[in-house]
Amino acid sequence: MSLVTLENLSVGYGANEVLRGVSLTIEPGEIVTVVGPNGSGKTTLLRTLIGAVTPTSGHVRKSSGLKIGYVPQKLHIDPTLPITVERFLRLPGGIARARCIEALEQAGVADLSRLQMSALSGGQFQRIMLARALISQPNLLLLDEATQGLDQPGSASFYLQIEEVRRATGCAVLMISHELHVVMSASDRVICLNGHVCCEGTPEIVSAAPEYRALFGTGTGGALALYRHEHDHAHDENCDHGFDHEHSQMQAESRTGVAQ
Numbered sequence: 001m002s003l004v005t006l007e008n009l010s011v012g013y014g015a016n017e018v019l020r021g022v023s024l025t026i027e028p029g030e031i032v033t034v035v036g037p038n039g040s041g042k043t044t045l046l047r048t049l050i051g052a053v054t055p056t057s058g059h060v061r062k063s064s065g066l067k068i069g070y071v072p073q074k075l076h077i078d079p080t081l082p083i084t085v086e087r088f089l090r091l092p093g094g095i096a097r098a099r100c101i102e103a104l105e106q107a108g109v110a111d112l113s114r115l116q117m118s119a120l121s122g123g124q125f126q127r128i129m130l131a132r133a134l135i136s137q138p139n140l141l142l143l144d145e146a147t148q149g150l151d152q153p154g155s156a157s158f159y160l161q162i163e164e165v166r167r168a169t170g171c172a173v174l175m176i177s178h179e180l181h182v183v184m185s186a187s188d189r190v191i192c193l194n195g196h197v198c199c200e201g202t203p204e205i206v207s208a209a210p211e212y213r214a215l216f217g218t219g220t221g222g223a224l225a226l227y228r229h230e231h232d233h234a235h236d237e238n239c240d241h242g243f244d245h246e247h248s249q250m251q252a253e254s255r256t257g258v259a260q
Contacts, residue, residue, distance in 0.1 A: 001063055002027055003140050003172055004049060009058035011044050018044045020196050022058070026140060031166055031173040031186060036193035037215055042176045043073070045193065046142050049174070069133030069171075071126070071146045079118045086113040089132055099135055106168060107131035108161045123154040127161070134165065141165065143175035155179055159186050180216070 002025040011019040019041040026032060034042050047053040048060065050070055077083075089100040104110045107130040112120070120128065126146055133141060143162070147155040163186050166173055190206040192198040198211035206212050 002061075003063050003066055005059075005061040007059040007061070009048065009060065010056050011041070011048055011053055012056045017056075018195065019048075022193075022197055024191060024197060024200070026172055026174055028139070029166065029170050029172055030188045031163070031175070032189045032191060033187040034174065034176045034191045034193050035178070035180060035216075036198075040194045042193055043144055046070075046144050046174070046176065049142060063139075066140060067136050067138045069136055069138035069141045071129050071133045071141070071143045073144045073146070073148055075129065077117055081118070083117050084113070085115050085117060085120070085128055088117050088128070089113075089135060095135060100131075103131040103134040104128075106134050106165055108164070122149055123158065126150065126158060130158075130161070130165075134169075137169070138171055141171050141173045141175075143173065143177075145176050145178065147177070147179065152179075162186065 004026040006022055006024050009019060009022040010017065022041075022045070034045065036042050044053060048055060050068055077088075085104070086097065086100055089095065089103065090097070101110065101113060104113055107127045109124060109127040109131065112124060112128065115124075117125075117128070129146070141162075147158050150158065162173055162175070165171065185203075187203060189200065190203050191200040192206055192209070192212050192215065194215060198215070199206055199209040201209075
């Protein structure tokens with residue numbers, strides 16, 4: 001049974017229709033990436049899934065007992081606020097310390113629990129946000145451009161961790177990203193959105209679709225990374241990802257497990 005099914009979904013803000021006639025499904029355990037130009041409705045799609053936005057028409061159907069973890073694009077925390085990572089994760093209260101430590105381990109930052117939130121680097125902060133999303137042990141993890149502001153090695157490292165989370169927990173992942181060269185190699189399916197679903201399928205299928213090329217072009221600036229590693233062997237092979245020739249440096253750093 002699908003975790004989420006959208007049927008002919010439309011969403012608008014006043015007279016501005018952002019999404020129209022969107023139909024898609026999210027299946028258990030798969031990693032799906034949503035790509036599209038600015039203003040295409042990507043964030044609105046995620047906000048609709050978590051219930052923050054009400055559709056103007058259509059239906060959102062969720063499987064019984066579905067738990068969603070959400071990593072936002074950004075979160076502002078007052079830098080003068082004295083709060084440790086562990087205390088932040090336990091807000092608003094009632095969350096066991098052991099569960100926080102487990103979530104930090106799943107996010108790859110088990111050693112940061114006693115640090116002040118204000119002392120974290122950008123990459124560390126996003127890992128903490130990932131840990132917070134994992135505390136509820138979600139069936140579906142939503143990521144809204146979670147690596148915005150990180151450099152290429154940091155982004156690659158973060159997405160490698162997402163694959164590890166999927167492998168370890170079996171959760172499905174729906175993520176928005178503009179980093180086509182990094183994120184596509186980790187995706188089972190790609191949805192190209194521009195107010196409506198232009199095309200969807202594997203990265204290979206989407207990269208060849210006229211609708212995709214009309215939005216992103218055919219040069220290396222808009223090309224998908226079509227390397228398809230085998231998830232079952234990725235970690236045995238030290239996560240040996242292939243990226244296009246313009247990102248050979250990032251490839252080398254990814255192979256050595258760059259940590260943020």
